Amino acid sequence: MAEALPAAALEPGARRWALLAGASCLLPLLLQLPAKIAAVVAATGLVVGALSWRRPLPALVRLLLVIALVGTVLVLARFAVGRDTGCALLAAMFALKPSETYTLRDARSLIGFALFGPFATFLLDQGPLSLTLGLAASTFALVTLQRLAQLDALAVPGQPPEPAAPVRQQLWSIARLIGIGLPLALAVFWLFPRLAAPLWGVPDRALARPGLSDRMSPGELIELMNDETVTLRARFHGAAPPTSQMYWRGPVLWDFDGRTWTQPRWFRGLPAAPFQTSATVWDYDLEVEATDNRQFVALDLPLAAPARSQLSYDYGLYAERSLTSLSRWRLRSSPPRAFEPELRPLLRRAALELPAGYNPRTLALAAQWRREAGADDAAVVERAMRMFHREFAYTLETPLLGRHSVDEFLFEQKAGFCEHFSSSFVVLMRAAGVPARVVTGYAGGYYNPVGGYWLVRRSDAHAWAEVWLRGRGWVRMDPTAAIAPERIYDTLADRTPGAGGLFGGIGASTPLFNVGDWLRRGWNDFVLGFDASRQERLLRPFGVDRLDGPRLLALFVLFASLAGAWMIWLSSRGERERDPVLRAWHALGRRYRRLGLEREPHEPALAWAERVAKARPDLAAPLRRLSQSFNDWRYADSQPGRREARALRNELVRTLRAHRPTRTGEPR
Structure with missing residues (x-):
């Protein structure tokens, strides 16, 4: 049996090309991973590349590195099993790949593995930056593979390695290959008849992020408040409300078990409560990023449910299907003049219910306030708001509270964030006999002057309270705004997106962020939001009102045929000129x-x-x-x-x- 030929050694220049191509493929994936995981993976890749540059690392060392890096990633990901953790582990394995890259075959294997990086990025994000970096990385990887193939073909035993073709010539060769297939790809994207459910591509749920929950437990809201990604964009037709009135209403929580607030399911079957609108009406479009549930938000209060959605009793909006892809909604909202002025006994009992055996000091304080205020509910509410404004502080650094969480917060800790303020305020009101409930959603927003729209981030997640007062109905009360108004009313100095982030401080990042998010919005509108209904209206600027199925198919066949002819001509021309x-x-x-x-x-x-x-x-x-x-x-x-x-x-x-x-x- 013939012996296998030894693998060709990888000269330093080619190895440098292979490692740089691999790093370019890893970069877009690292930008989508949590910052701590991305930093650990990047640092490991640099260290492993430096240590293994001159000689291979021992097998035992590589094994220990694998165990340590995988364990670190799992700990930082909190041992969650899913898409994000899988992508992080893929990046971690690739960071260790340079330790075994010493031959041409190893280099080809490294680049082939690295090409999974841009593909995995699209599971986390499909924005223009990810696409641009992915295309650049893939082109770099293809050029490197071409150089490796040329070096392999030009290698002569006993002779120094011959130089590969100039980079400009290789880039032109790769550009020709892309140019051959691009027209057909564009024809398929724009003209191939689309179905309601895609037959291929990235699964919708793969792109979804956790949205607002129908429950609020200690510490759950803090995960949203530490996430700067955009959750929705709003463009107003006419005047926009002041930032202090931008309360984006989400799940309303009624039930409290001493620790967790939840949303009662049976409320969804009730018709929407009556409310009297004010003279102010806001007309706006919402562009909602993908989440993993059906509920989305609207300005307090939506006048009606848009198409393909329904309105719950307490004015929560629910789509017919889970919002696992980008969605758009046209809405009108108005601040209520009177919101459910008559409260039915069943609902009143639900808004006063408290679990037995919890928070005795809070119950005693509420009873004292009730005796002193008599039947004046508004006086009790006002006294509580003054107490929060005078005695409490805002902070995200809070210890985990015990069994009597409201007692500990009101009488000992006296510092926290919206989750603590809204929960303790509602418990205090219920204990004093004032119907109250917790409302979650988002507060405020950031105006992008480049695109002329408002954007709301997941970090704008907020919780406030509503109390029921005779003659007025449900009235919004926000104890957080009484304590830290800057947390609610966004300012350029305090809440600019990107401040202190990867690309520098406020002055440097604000214009870059504005332009980048404007491009992202255009990308959402032009590419990610291109569905069957948009496809039917594709030729409306040219006087064709609607493309039905047969005409769309005929147009696709025409352009696909032209693209095929282009491919044949360019391929044959290239073959003659090689x-x-x-x-x-x-x-x-x-x-x-x-x-x-x-x-x-x-x-x-x-x-x-x-x-x-x-x-x-x-x-x-x-x-x-x-x-x-x-x-x-x-x-x-x-x-x-x-x-x-x-x-x-x-x-x-x-x-x-x-x-x-x-x-x-x-x-x-």
């Missing part, structure tokens, strides 16, 4: 066609020359010389790529082009 010597040699064979002596495709050069010599002895000598020169060039050159070899190639091309056989008796 090697000037082969091009001149094939042209020479065609010149002999009119003599009936064209070379057969299977016929060697010298055999063809001998066949021609028998039929036309006058052409034998020049054709033998040309055939021998061609054979030497094609098969006998031991050092292709030298300057002398290039000169010989040019001379051979000129000679082949100059030889023109004639018929017997024809003048030359």
Whole structure:
């Protein structure tokens, strides 16, 4: 049995190219991972690349690195099993790959593995930045693979490695390959008839993020408040409300078990409560990013449910299907003048219910306030708001509270964030006999002057309270705003997106963020939001109101045929132009066609020359010389790529082009 040939060693220049190509593929994925995981993976990749540059790492060291890195990633991901953790582990494994990259075969394996990086990025984000970085990384990887193939083909045993073709030439070659397939890809994207549910592509749920929950437990809201990603964008038709009135209403929580607030399911079957609108009406479009549930938010209060959604009793909006992809909604809202002025006994009991055996000090304080205020509920509410404003502080650094959480917060800790303030306020109101409930959603927003719209981030997650007062109905009370209004009313100095982030401080990041998010919104509108209904209206600017199925299919067939013809023409043209010597040699064979002596495709050069010599002895000598020169060039050159070899190639091309056989008796 023949022995396997040893793998070709990887010279330093080629290894540098391979590692840089791999790093470019990893970059877009790292930008989508949590900051701590991305930093650990990037640092590990740099350290492993430096330590293994001169000599391979021992197998035991590599094993320990794998265990340590995988364990660190799992700990930072809190041992969650899913898409995000899987992508983080993929990045971690790739960071260790340079420790075993020493041959051409290893380099090809590294780049092939690295190409999973851009693909995994699209599971986390499909924005224009991810696409741009992914395309650039894939192009870099393809150029590197081409260089490795050329180095492998030019390698001569016992000789120094020959240089690969110039980078500009390789980029042009890759660009031609992309240009061959791009028209057909665009035709398929824009014109292939779309169905309601996609048959291929990234699953919708893969892109969804956790949304607002129908429960609020200690510490749950803090995860949203630490996430700066955008959750919705709003464009107002006409005047926009002041930031202090931007309360984006989400789940309303009624039930309290001493620790967790939940939303009663049976409320969803009730008709929406009546409310009297004010003279102010806000008309706006919402662009909601993908979440993992059906509920979305609206300004307090929505006048009606838009198409494909329904309105709950307490004015929560629910889509017909889970919002696992980008969605758009047209809404109108108005601040209520009176919100459910008559409260039914069943609902009143639900808004006063408290679990037994919890928070005795809070119950005693509420009873005292009730005795002092008599039947004046508004006085109790006002007294509580004054207490929060005077005695409490805002902070995200809070210890976990015990069994009597409201007692500990009101009488000992006296510092927290909206989750603590709204929960303790509602418990205090219920204990004093004032119907109250917790409302969760988002507060405030950031105005993007480049795009002329407002954006709300997940970090704007907020919880406030509503109390029921006679004659007015439900009234919003926000103890957080009484304590830390800057947390509610966004300002450029305190709440600018990107402040202190990866790209620097406020002054440097604000214009960059504005332009970047405006581009992202355009990308959402132009690409991610391109669905079947948008496809039907594709030619409306050209006077075609609606593209039905047959016309859309005919248009797709037309453009796909044109794209196919383009592919065939460009491919065949590229094949003719690849090697000037082969091009001149094939042209020479065609010149002999009119003599009936064209070379057969299977016929060697010298055999063809001998066949021609028998039929036309006058052409034998020049054709033998040309055939021998061609054979030497094609098969006998031991050092292709030298300057002398290039000169010989040019001379051979000129000679082949100059030889023109004639018929017997024809003048030359």
